[in-house]
Amino acid sequence: MSEKNIDIVEELLPRYCEGNVSAEEKEKVEKWIRQSEEHYKIARQIQLIYLASDTISVMDRINTDNALSKVDNRIFRSQLKALFIWGQRVAAILFIPLLVAYLLQVLIPEKQDIRMLEVRTNPGMTTSLTLPDGTKVNLNSESSLVYPESFEGELRSVRLEGEAFFEVVKNPEKRFVVTTPHNASVEVLGTSFNMEAFKWDSIVSTTLISGKVAFISNSGQVNMKPGEKLIYNIQTNRSDIYRTSGEAEISWKDGMIIFKKTPFEEALRMLTKRFNVDFVVSNNKYVKDFFTGSFTNHRLEQILDIFNASSGIKWRYIPSENKLDRKSKVEIY
Missing domain, CATH: 1.10.10 (Arc Repressor Mutant, subunit A)
Structure with missing residues (x-):
């Protein structure tokens, strides 16, 4: 009670x-x-x-x-x-x-223990699910979402590791909160947004499509507006906001990769999530490059060859010494 x-x-x-x-x-x-x-x-x-x-x-x-x-x-x-x-x-x-x-x-009956559920996606795969309150979630590759069998009390809380797109059902009496492994969270009432918080990464990002959200981290609270993307750097404890259409950030849920003047490092991050690959950059001359293009059914090799044709990026696969390693390694040189 x-x-x-x-x-x-x-x-x-x-x-x-x-x-x-x-x-x-x-x-x-x-x-x-x-x-x-x-x-x-x-x-x-x-x-x-x-x-x-x-x-x-x-x-x-x-x-x-x-x-x-x-x-x-x-x-x-x-x-x-x-x-x-x-x-x-x-x-x-x-x-x-x-x-x-x-x-x-x-x-007054005592509150019963509520069973927690978890959904995980395999590398290179995405999935969708509906939460007990009707909220729709698209879960990206190598991501997991933990949520209760039913939402009790005044809070709807879920835990995300990875990337997900949320379409939250509005309920003014029950705030919807997404927590992450990096002590950062998003609070909403009813809205649609994309959130990325991989455990292995040093950033947490939120892209707001509609509605309002409050991004909360060690650096404080930031109230976001539609068309904004917030990137929180865990190491520097700094949050930066950029304007965006959101098209590139949520294209993954439709099986696409869209680059719109996307910086080099961000482009590699997007390819890492999509193709379950680790990039090793041994040449920093591409750091200031930007990429534009749309890809749907292209293989990684095809995309990198297009990068090579447009920006002269050279790449090659690195043989793994560990036969059990599920991730391929690609060197950018």
């Missing part, structure tokens, strides 16, 4: 039943009672407890002198009656907190 519910049951409800609340507290309790049949039952139980305790105080106002007038030992009877009433009061004082605790534990 949420801390909010516990505070209402333990603090406000007893004072509400006694009539000892402010107008604001009264409205808050009554709103809580109207939220569900379960809340109503809890409030009714506590009200009955206090009604019962009120009958004890009524006994103070009963004139028992006439009833005991024919008894010789009036002092003894008076003391006995006082002791009896005192005992009832003590019992009521002890009983009410115990019953409130009982209501918290028995009448």
Whole structure:
């Protein structure tokens, strides 16, 4: 049960039943009672407890002198009656907190452990899935997404390792949060965006297509607008924002690679994700180059040959000494 519910049951409800609340507290309790049949039952139980305790105080106002007038030992009877009433009061004082605790534990069902699910993609493959709230996710190559079987409470939280495109179902009462291995996260209500956070990489990037998101990292919070791409460098703890159409960033989900004046290093990163390959750059003269072009069913060799024709980039495969190594190595020289 949420801390909010516990505070209402333990603090406000007893004072509400006694009539000892402010107008604001009264409205808050009554709103809580109207939220569900379960809340109503809890409030009714506590009200009955206090009604019962009120009958004890009524006994103070009963004139028992006439009833005991024919008894010789009036002092003894008076003391006995006082002791009896005192005992009832003590019992009521002890009983009410115990019953409130009982209501918290028995009448309000405890939250069950929610099963976590994980979806992983193989190298060179992509997949799509729908989360319990209807949010659609496209998952890129060598990526994983961990999410609960159902979203409970006031937060919809998932964990991403790799790259994914989210189309989040809007729900103002449940924020949608994507966390990453790099202590960076994105918070949204309803929007579409691309997020990249590979464990092996030194950057986390978010491209906002529509809606609003808040990118949160060690460097603070940045509120993004549609058409913006944020790149957070983990090593320098710096966030930079660029304008983009988003076409190149989300083309992977449609099986395409689109370069639009894409810097050399970013182009290699895109090819690394798509073809499960490691690049070794031994010639830095290409660092300032930019690339433009669209590729759909092209092999890596074809794309690199086009790079060679347009920019003179030389490349070759490097034989791996480890036969179990699943990734190919390509040298740019």
